[in-house]
Structure formats: C-alpha cells, structure tokens
Amino acid sequence: MTAAAGTEQYLRRHTGSSGRSRLVRYLRVDSWGALVLPLLLFLLFVFVVPLVVMLQRSFTDPSVGLANYRAIFASSLYVRVLGNTFMISLMVTAVTLLLAYPYAYLMTIARPKWRMFMLGLVLVPFWTSILVRSFALILLLRDTGVLNTTAQDLGVIDGPITLIRTMQGVVFGMVQIALPFAVLPIYATMRTIDRRLLAAAEGMGDRPAGAFWRVFVPLSLPGVAAGGLLTFIQALGYYITPALLGGPKNTMIGELIVQQVSTVLRFGFAAALATMLLVTTMLLLALASKFLNLEKMLMGRS
Amino acid sequence: MSMKKLVAVAAAAAAATALSACGGGSSDDADSLAVTMWGGGAQDAHVKTYFDPWAKDKGVSIKQDSPTDYAKIQAQVTSKKVSWGVVEVEPNFANSACAKGWLTKLPQEVIDKAKSSGVSEEQITECGIPNLQYTFSIAYNTDKFAGSHPKTWAEFFDTKKFPGKRGFWKYATGGIFEAALLADGVAADDLYPLDIDRAFKKLDTIKKDIVWYDTGDQQTQLVASGEAPLVQAWNGRITQAAEEGQPVANEYGENLVSYDQVVIPKGYSNTKLATEWMMWFLDNQQAQADDSALSGYGPASAEAVKLVPAAKRKDLAGDPNVSDKSAATIDYVYWAKNYDTVTEKLNGWIAQ
Numbered sequence: 001m002t003a004a005a006g007t008e009q010y011l012r013r014h015t016g017s018s019g020r021s022r023l024v025r026y027l028r029v030d031s032w033g034a035l036v037l038p039l040l041l042f043l044l045f046v047f048v049v050p051l052v053v054m055l056q057r058s059f060t061d062p063s064v065g066l067a068n069y070r071a072i073f074a075s076s077l078y079v080r081v082l083g084n085t086f087m088i089s090l091m092v093t094a095v096t097l098l099l100a101y102p103y104a105y106l107m108t109i110a111r112p113k114w115r116m117f118m119l120g121l122v123l124v125p126f127w128t129s130i131l132v133r134s135f136a137l138i139l140l141l142r143d144t145g146v147l148n149t150t151a152q153d154l155g156v157i158d159g160p161i162t163l164i165r166t167m168q169g170v171v172f173g174m175v176q177i178a179l180p181f182a183v184l185p186i187y188a189t190m191r192t193i194d195r196r197l198l199a200a201a202e203g204m205g206d207r208p209a210g211a212f213w214r215v216f217v218p219l220s221l222p223g224v225a226a227g228g229l230l231t232f233i234q235a236l237g238y239y240i241t242p243a244l245l246g247g248p249k250n251t252m253i254g255e256l257i258v259q260q261v262s263t264v265l266r267f268g269f270a271a272a273l274a275t276m277l278l279v280t281t282m283l284l285l286a287l288a289s290k291f292l293n294l295e296k297m298l299m300g301r302s
Numbered sequence: 303m304s305m306k307k308l309v310a311v312a313a314a315a316a317a318a319t320a321l322s323a324c325g326g327g328s329s330d331d332a333d334s335l336a337v338t339m340w341g342g343g344a345q346d347a348h349v350k351t352y353f354d355p356w357a358k359d360k361g362v363s364i365k366q367d368s369p370t371d372y373a374k375i376q377a378q379v380t381s382k383k384v385s386w387g388v389v390e391v392e393p394n395f396a397n398s399a400c401a402k403g404w405l406t407k408l409p410q411e412v413i414d415k416a417k418s419s420g421v422s423e424e425q426i427t428e429c430g431i432p433n434l435q436y437t438f439s440i441a442y443n444t445d446k447f448a449g450s451h452p453k454t455w456a457e458f459f460d461t462k463k464f465p466g467k468r469g470f471w472k473y474a475t476g477g478i479f480e481a482a483l484l485a486d487g488v489a490a491d492d493l494y495p496l497d498i499d500r501a502f503k504k505l506d507t508i509k510k511d512i513v514w515y516d517t518g519d520q521q522t523q524l525v526a527s528g529e530a531p532l533v534q535a536w537n538g539r540i541t542q543a544a545e546e547g548q549p550v551a552n553e554y555g556e557n558l559v560s561y562d563q564v565v566i567p568k569g570y571s572n573t574k575l576a577t578e579w580m581m582w583f584l585d586n587q588q589a590q591a592d593d594s595a596l597s598g599y600g601p602a603s604a605e606a607v608k609l610v611p612a613a614k615r616k617d618l619a620g621d622p623n624v625s626d627k628s629a630a631t632i633d634y635v636y637w638a639k640n641y642d643t644v645t646e647k648l649n650g651w652i653a654q
Contacts, residue, residue, distance in 0.1 A: 077650040084653075135519070144527045165513065243472075243516055248652040256649065261373055264642050 054271045061268030068272035078256070082276060085253045086284070088167075088242065089235035092174045096231045097224060099175065100182035104223070107183075108190045122180045130177060134244045137173050138164060141245070170246035174238055181234060182227035189223025190216075225294060229285075236281060253277055334363040335575050336387040340562075341368030347597035348390075348433070352589040356582045362575065372399075375567050379404045384569040387576045390433060393425070394475055396563045397638035400429035406566040406573055412580050419584045420605035424631060430563030431580060434593070435600035435619035437628070438477030439557035441525045441535035444549045451532075453555035455485035455629075458532060459504065461511050469524045469533030472514040472652065474645045475637050477558045478505070480630065481534055484556055490629040494636045498644055502651055514652070525550045537624070538598035541617040552617060556629040559619055561602070594618055 058068055072078045107118050125133060140146050143160035151157045163169055193216060201211035239254030253273060260270035288294060337353055339345040345368055353364045367386065372395055378384045391399075399405050407428050416426045425432040440458055442451040446466060452458040458468065458481065470478045480493055482501040505512070513530045515521045518539045524530040525540065526548040540552045566576045583589065583602075590601035591609035600619030601607055607620045616623045637644075 075646065075650060077646070077653060081653060138523070142527065142529050144529050244520075248512075248514060251649070251653050259645070259649075263372065264645060265372055265376060266642070267373075 055275060057268050058271035058275045059268075061271070062266075068269050069276075071269060072272060072276060078253075078273065078276075081251050081253050081256060082280065084249070084251065085236060085277070086280070088170055088174070088250065088252060089232050091167075091171055092178060092235045093228050093232040095171055096175050096178045096182045097228050100179060100186055100227060101220075101224065103179075104183050104186035104190055107187050108193075122183045125176065126180055131240060133177070134173055134241050137176070137245060141169060141172070164245050165247040167246070167250060170242045170250045173241040173245040174235055177238070177241060178231040178235060181230040185226040185230065186220065186223040189226070190220050193219045225292070229294075233281065236277060332572070333361070333575075334365050335572060335579060336365045336367065336385055336570075338367040338370055338386045338388070339390040340370055344597045344599065347593055351593040351596060352583055352586065353579070355589060356579055356586075359582075360575075360578075375399065375404060379567050379569060382569055384567045384571070386567050387570045387572055388564050388566060388579060390562050390564050391430070392475065393427070393430065393432075393561065393563045393632075393634035394637035394641050396430035396565050397427060397635055398641075399565070400427065401638070404568055405429035406568050406570070406576075408566075408580070409577055412577055412584070415581055415584045419587070420603040421584070422604070422631070425561050425563070425602070427563070430565040431584065432561040432602040433564045433583070434597070434602060435559060435561040437537045437552075437554065437557040437559055437619050437624060438481070438534055438632075439537050439540075440553040440555065441521070441533045441537075441540040441550055442553060443525050443528050443531035444551050446528055446531040451551075451553055453553055455481045455556050456487075458534070459485040459508055461508055464532065466528075466532060467511050467513045467524075467530035468508060469513045469515050469521055469530035469535070471521070471534065472516055472648075474641055474648050475632065475634075477534055477560070477632065478648075479644070480558050480632065481556075484629055490556075493630055494633040496636065496640075496644075498647060502647075505651070522548065522550065537617060537619065541598050554624050554627040557624060557627055559625070559628050559631040561619075561631075600624075 059065070061068075103118070103122075107115050110118060138145070141163040142148070143162065145163075147163065148157075148160040152160065163172070197215050197219070198208075198211045201215045202208060206214065236252075237254050239252050239258060242250050242252045243255055253276075257270050257273050257277075260266050260273065285294070335353070335357065337349065339348060345366070349364060349366060357364045370390055372391070375386065375389065375391075376399075378386060396405065400407070408431070412431065413426060413428075416431045417423060421432060425435075440452055440455075447464065452460070452464050457464060461468075470476065479496050479498060479501040482504040483493055483496060484490065486500060486504040488497070488500075513524060515524060515533070518536060521533050521535045522539050522543040525533045525535065526543055535552075537552045537554070537557070540550050543550050544552075564580070566573055570576065587601070587603055587606040588609055590603055590606035593599070594601045594606070594610045595614045598614075598617070600621070601610070604620055607615060607618055610618060610621075615621045618624060
C-alpha cells in the first residue's frame, strides 16, 4: 500500500502538472463536492463571520482608528505577556513531544491488550474537566501537597520544594492536558509505517538504531508535526491552568483577553489583543514553514 | 451536479441557517421573573428563601440563570433582547452600567422603601439595591497561629512577626488596595480616593510572599492547607469551611464591608414584576434572615440580622460582632470610575 502510494506520488511529481492546472484540479467540483457545502457554510457562520467582526471591532470600537493597537504598545505589559505566551507554548510543545513520541512508539510495539490500556491512559483525562484536573494537580504539587509532604516524611528533602506557582508548574499542568493531542496523531502516523522498511534497512547493513533514526523517524515526522502544531496552537489559548498553577510572571494573554471581555468590557481592546495573538501566531507559523516543510509534513505531499 | 443545482442547494442551506438563527429569540411569558445570580449554593439559598416564597404568593414562576455575565447584560441591552430580569451584580458595575443607561432607574418607592427598611444608605444607588453583604477580612490557619494571629492589616503585612505566605484575590476591587493602605497607616476615613501608588509601595514589601487566588474554593484551600496560612478572604467561605471542621477562622479586625446589588437590565419585559419583587424583598426581613442562615451572607437590612438564629449570627456582615470592627465599606462609586485603570496597573504590577 505504502509502495503504491509512493509510486503515485512519484508519478504525480514527474508528470509535470503546472501550478495552474493544479489549482484548477483543486477547485473543480463534481457532484460529490457538494457534500462539503454544509461544512463550508458552518465554518462561514461560526468561524469566518465572527473573525471578521472581531477584526473590524478591533479597529472601530470604541472609535475608528488604531487607538486599541496603540494602547497595547503603550504599556509594556501586553507585549511582555504576549512574549510569555509564546515562550510557554513553545516549552509546553517541546516537552509534550519529547514525552509523547516514545509513548506513541511504545504503543505501536505493545501487545493489543497493553495498547488499549495505554490508549485508555491517554484518553481518560480527556473526560475530566480541565479545572478539576488543575485543582487535583494543585493538591499534588503544592508546598503542603502530597509530593512534598511524602518526600519530607521519607527524609528525601528538608523543606518543601516549590513546584507550583512557577514556570515548571505551568509546564507540568499544560503538558498533561496537551499530551493526548500529541500522542494520538503521532501514534496514528507510526501505525501506518511499514515495519518491513526497517527490516530492509537492516538487511542492507544498517544497525537497528541507524534504521530507526534514518527510516522510522523521518516517516513519523508528519505525525510529530501535526501533534506539535495542535499542541502549540492549543497552548496559546490556555489561561485557566497557568492562572492556577503558574506564578504571577506566567500570565498568559488569554487571561487578559477574558478579563477585558468579562469585567472591563472593552471589547475593541480585547479584539485587538486577540488579533495580535492571531497575527503573531500566523507569522511564526509562516516562519516555521520556511525552515520546515510543514505542508509536506502535514499532508505528506510535496 | 449542475452549477444551477449547486447554487440552489447552497441558497436553501443558507436560508435554513438564517431562519433558525432568527427563531432563537425567547418570548417571555408575562407571569415569570427571570433571575440571574452568581450560581452555586448561594444562588440556591437566595432563590429558595426570597424568590420562591414571593413567586408562590404572587402566582408567578421564577426562571433562573447563572452566572452573572456583564458582557451578556451589555449584549442584551444593546440588541434590545433582554431576557434577564433581576440580576445580582457587583456595585461598581451597577454604577457604571447605570450611568451608561443599561439599567432601569429604580422607582422612587423602591428607593424610599430601601431607606426606611434598615438598609445602609451608601449601598442604595439609582439603579440598584443591595441583596447581601459580606466582608473582606483576615482568614487564618488555626493550627499555624494557635497562640496569636494578625488582628489588623498592619499585622497581616508583618511577615516577620507572622511568617508565611499571604493570599490575595487577583481582582482590583477585592480589597487588596484598601488593606495595603490601612496597613500603611492611612486612616479609614481618608481611604478614598485610594492612593494606588502608595498601596503598591506597601504591597512591594510583601510581594514575594503573595499567593494569588481566583476562586472561592482556592482561598479556603490555601488557608486550610497552610499553603498560605493568612488570606484576605470572603468571610462566608471561611465560616463555611470552619463549620466543616477545617482549621480556619475569621478575624474581623479592620474588616472591609462589601455587598452585591440587584439590578434590572433596561428593556426587560417584566420590569414591573421585578420592582414588585424588590418591594417585597425589602419588606420581608424574615426572608432575608432565612437566606443569611442558609447562605452565610449578611442580609441587606440591619434589622434582618436580629432575626437570624444566634449561633449563625456572629459571623454575618451586619451583626455587631462583625460591623463594630469594620474599618470601612468598599466605595464602589470610586471603583466604578477607576476599575479599568487600576486593573491595568494591577496586571502590570503582578507580572513585573
């Protein structure tokens, strides 16, 4: 199957379809294409329209002009918090991927019974509210929490080690929320990798580790890219977990946006903050795709 | 599928979406009152004690919603589709929303009734009457401070004499600035307008010991676990936790009195019913007392406190045990004007 797909890709690449004809192929709609209409309409109403309204309000509410954006840059707070937000999200993404990759790999080689168990472990937290999980983590990690008191009773440490209200606290809390979003796509990709390719590499004289790094890892990258992207984008919007587990310096932009919408009621300013977040994210992704071929990694297409 | 057909399908789908969007408007039946409060056990108590009995007498029904959301009030009023009738809000919002014309100005008879029924005058405004009172006071862990505990804000800020972390609400109107200024020696009568810069200077001295909380559950958790053995807390939460057997207690020295108000968003179809309820509520001290016994919040009227069973009374805002020690009442007229700017300053100070 993989070989066939590869051949098709090879042929496609070398039959020289020009950019224009590719575009036409993308846009040509046959009767089946109509099936996509409900989704398109849905996205139009619940995504595109609100996005346009948000953009528009950021320039018009309370007065027409750039006042909202000027206010963002007038105080060092917002730029700093925006920077924080990206820093934390990147760290969370990195840690999540480091943990998710071996876990997903283990899932692919485990026996079916164990695989189900591992899948369950990843999925169960999904069904619990994030707020409840964050509170549970507080009970576990605080100075007077389970970890610290146990370690003190065992004589491992003298005084409590500060685990929450710090950067580690935020990363810890967010990683456990993000983990399923990274494990699942990576696992899904790894599962489709033909193991015989590894055997072939070894048969051609590579060491097992070499075959893993040179054959398995590159083939699993689409899953890593998808998982990383999901984690990163999601993490940008977190604010409850950082507010509960983080220190005062770990405020994320989401918390300030919610504050503007729910208590200060400056919708235009909130819209401007959200727009800043969106634009910066898009710029970062554009930058990233310059260095990593994101499209190829995500779509498996050149 | 031909292009024509495709367009037809798209048009039909769009029309259907538009139709269903329009059909969502609620038609209020004439004999119900929509009540929106902050939710949880407190709302259950309020509805049970001072909405349901009235509704039963009157032969109307109560429609509940929660929690209060200022953005929704604004959206309802500006789109002229008001579905919330009586809404419990913070008084600074009541003041600024009243000035913006989002709330119904209360009829004179309601204002007069409030004044004549033992409600503190400073808590009555053009658009709102108070429905409950509470205090921002010192909550302490009784295990950590078994011998002596801070009794003033100056002692609360004294981390040498009373070591340990301090919990504050991450919220500009949560009493933190008032406490800091009192701790710094400002006389209670001279608190307002608040000297925010001076308050920050005082707060700087204990900044590394501050733990911020966002929710009521967090504050009891902080004190009870000893994580932050001293917290500027809402007294009702601490009373409740103490009753559950947790090692916490309220110290009412220099407590700051706060209150919630009930308001009527402008354009609500049953405004008359809402003001009728207000009249009943102000007249009905027993209902207020019943609510206090159940919710732990002090009643709006000083007279009603006397009707609360003695065992429950000593921890209620409005009872002499608490009110004799009050330093001040939060000035929500000040906060209506300054909430936005001080919030921004507080965000900046916290993140620094």
